[in-house]
Amino acid sequence: MGNYGGLISLVLMFVLFYFLLIRPQQKRQRQVQTMQGGLKKGDKIVTIGGLHGIIDSIDDNKVVIRAGDGSRLTYDRAAVREVTESAPE
Missing domain, CATH: 2.30.30 (SH3 type barrels.)
Structure with missing residues (x-):
């Protein structure tokens, strides 16, 4: 179980990073592109x-x-x- 603990924490950090930083930025970028396309x-x-x-x-x-x-x-x-x-x- 000790070997899997590090792997699980690494995956958990990546998931947290995705939902807190990457996904909101992608959503904002899509909104800006939609706004600029509809000018x-x-x-x-x-x-x-x-x-x-x-x-x-x-x-x-x-x-x-x-x-x-x-x-x-x-x-x-x-x-x-x-x-x-x-x-x-």
């Missing part, structure tokens, strides 16, 4: 740099954001952190 013109967003704006146009990899003073800035689609308000359908 559309008119959505109010926040970028990873903290810029608040409205999506003016969008293509496969880039998003043009209209900032507060009317300026238009181009960002990668992956730079969008969250959608604060979705555009009306």
Whole structure:
């Protein structure tokens, strides 16, 4: 039984590590990919740099954001952190 004790504790540590660190990170990554895939013109967003704006146009990899003073800035689609308000359908 002494030989199996070390093996059991190693497996238990791996399972604990998976459920506390790996699985939540994968879930968050799927949510971000879904959010970035569903972006559309008119959505109010926040970028990873903290810029608040409205999506003016969008293509496969880039998003043009209209900032507060009317300026238009181009960002990668992956730079969008969250959608604060979705555009009306």
